Amino acid sequence: MEKLSVVLLNFNGQHHLKNFLPSVTQYSKPYQVVVVDNGSTDDSVAFIESSYPDVQLIKFKENHGFSGGYNKALGLLDSEYVVLLNTDVEVTPNWINPVLEQLESSEDIKAAQPKILDQKAKEYFEYAGASGGYIDDLGYPLCRGRIFQTIEKDNGQYDEAGEVFWASGSCLFVDRKTYLDLGGLDVDFFAHMEEIDLCWRIWRSHYRIMVVPKSTVYHVGGGTLDKSKPKKTYLNFRNGLSLLIKNEDGLKLIWKLPLRIFLDWVALIKFSIESGPQHGLAILKAHIHTLIHFSKTFKKREALKNHPKIPRLKGWIIISYFVSGRKKYSQLRKET
Template sequence: MNKIAVVILNWNGVKLLEQFLPSVVQFSQGAQIYVADNASSDDSIHFVKENFPTIKIVQNSGNHGFAKGYNDALQHIDAEIYALVNSDIEVTENWLNPIIESFDQEKQTAIIQPKILDYKNKGYFEYAGAAGGFIDKYGFPFCRGRVFDTIEKDNGQYNDNCEIFWASGACFFIRSEVYHELGGFDETFFAHQEEIDLCWRASNEGHIIKYNSGSVVYHVGGATLQQGNPKKTYLNFRNSLLMLVKNLPKKGLFFVIFFRMVLDGIAGIRFLTQGKLQHTFAILKAHFSFYCISLAYLRKRKDFQIQQYYTVKSIVYLYYIKKLLVFKEIFNSNQNIKN
């Protein structure tokens, strides 16, 4: 069994592979690298075979998205640790060693995220993950280094190793036994927020999720779906509701979901006033889809859910009403910290 397998999910991404595979190959000594291909119709497979013969290829039967794409591929990969890496990630020298050391020394740690910076603006954190993620009571995600659209410059303020609630799927390290024990990603999600759901389920089982600043990668972000894409809006809003149904503590379950849906409605109206009709319709579509499968998701609930899953009550209120725009502003104000 390999110690660590670096697994890059690909779908028609030959241009990204050309640009970013060289850094992965150069700086991943000791790891076996895989490209998990979601039935690409471009020259991805030919390019990898021709230029990187040491990379192993796992060919999936179709384009099943991020969640099922990884679930299918990882059935064929034998390693102690999976490093799930987006195809638009540039890694840096020594990016694997701090992660491996943490796993070796901390047996309860099941999932780790590195520091994720913006490939296009390398002095700043990247939207998808930054320095580790959290959620509020109503399931809205935010990060150290990124709260909604406010992205911080990296001034070393998060040069630490600490527990977080969720790790970004852009560069996601997990013990293979934990991944399979949890059943992998929820395939209904297709893409977006499946990593938060998996981390929440891991926490419910007593596992620890960590951020390790000793490992640094650069992420392009939005290479598959741009931030303003209505499909991304649909998936984020639908999947967030599904995640809440599965993982919220029983007490207050229906109130939290109802209030979250009210907040979604406000978001829909905000999109409408901005002339973004497609995003308003995407939220409506997300809610109708949620109604159709919510009962099935109630049956997915486990017997135990952690009670203190959130760190602040409402990040929407703190950001938009109180105008606390960055992570440290929020946590320097004692009244905002959940005890």
Template sequence: MDKIAVVILNWNGVKLLEQFLPSVVQFSEEATIYVADNASTDDSINFVRQNFPTIKIVQNSGNHGFAKGYNDALKHIDAEIYALVNSDIEVTANWLQPIIQNFDAEIQTTIIQPKILDFKNKEYFEYAGAAGGFIDKYGFPFCRGRIFDTIEKDNGQYNDNCELFWASGACFFIRSKTYHELGGFDESFFAHQEEIDLCWRAANEGHIIKYNSGSVVYHVGGATLQQGNPRKTFLNFRNSLLMLVKNLPKKGLFFVIFFRMVLDGIAGIRFLTQGKFSHTFAILKAHFSFYCLSLRYLKKRKDFQIQQYYTVKSIVYLYYISKLAVFKDIFNSKQNIKN
């Protein structure tokens, strides 16, 4: 069994592999590197074989998205720690050592995220994860370093190791034993929110999720599905509701989901006023899909759910009404109410 396996999920991403594989190979001497390919139709596999013969290839039977793509590939990879890395990630020197040391020193820590900065603007945090994630009472995710569309400059304010609620799937470290015991990612999600769902299920089982600033990577972000894509809107809104059904505490379950759906409706109206009709339709489609899947997801609920899963009551209120757009301002505010 390898100590750590770096696993890069790929689908028709030969240009990204050309650009970013060199840094992974250069700075990952401790790891065995894999490309897990979701049945690409471009020249991805030939490129890897010809230019990086030490990289191992796992070929999936189809394009099953992020969730099933990783689930299928990791069945064939024997390692103590999985490093799940997007194909648009540039890693840096010594990015693995702090993570390995963290796992070795803290047995209960089973998931870790590094510091994720913006490849295109390297002084700033990147949208998908930044310095680690949390959610509010209604399931809206936010990060240290990124609240909705406000992204902070990295001034060393998050140069620490701290406990999180969720770690970004852009660069996601997890003990293989934990991954398989939890059943991996929820394959019905296809993509988006699946890492938050997995972290929530891990927290319900008593596992600890951490952020380690000693490891730094740069993420392009949106390289496979752009931020303004209605498909992404659909997946985010639908998967967030499914995640709530699975993981919320029983007390207040239906009220929280109802109120979240009201907030989704307000978001849909906001898209309408901006002329983004396809995004409003995506939210309606997400809710219809949620109705069809909700009974199945109620059956996925476990016997125990942590009661205090959220960090603030409403990040929507704090951001849009109270105009608090920076993480430290939110936690210095009296608005930080958890009940």
């Protein structure tokens, strides 16, 4: 059995492979690098076969999406640990060992991430992960280094390793057996927040998740779907509601879900004014989808107990951010 495999899911991303696969192959030794091609129609497969013959290539005939592609691929591997690594990530020397050592330090640690900085502005944290993720009492995600659209400069303020609620899917180290036992990533999420859903299930299985800032990678971000696109707005709002419906405590869900829907309508007005009516329409479509598929999503709730020390943020981030003006993670309090 391999100790660890670095797994990149590719769909028509030859340009990213050309830019970032060199650092991955150079700095991932002696561990296995695997490229999973998700039915690409560009020259990705030919490029890998000719330029990187030592990289293991798994070829799917069709695009199974981010979640489905990884679920199928990880079932074919035999590694103890895997790294789900986006193709637009630049890794650095010794990026694997600090995280792997953290995973192996305790049997109840099942997932982790490095510090993730912006590949286009390397002194800043990257939006989708930064130095580890959390959610607040209403299920809104945030990171050490990023709250909503406020992204902090990395001055070493979040360099301590520790527990986090979720680890970024752009560079997710995870115990492969745990991943498969929990059903992997939810294919109905398609993209965005699917890793938060998985991490919530990991915590509710009484395991832990860590961030290890001693390891650093650089993520381009937005390579799959630009944040200016209404589809991204749709997925974020739709999946945010699905996240709560699937995982929140039953009694709390009774009041939290209606409140989240109300706040989404406030956001609909704000998005329509600031980003255009197409984004407001995307939020409306997200709500319609949630209503139509509520029963299906609710049936996915698992009989798992909440971890007694799940690292969730106290309070409502929308109040802290928009009313109190606390726009940095260091200004917030963590529930223990």
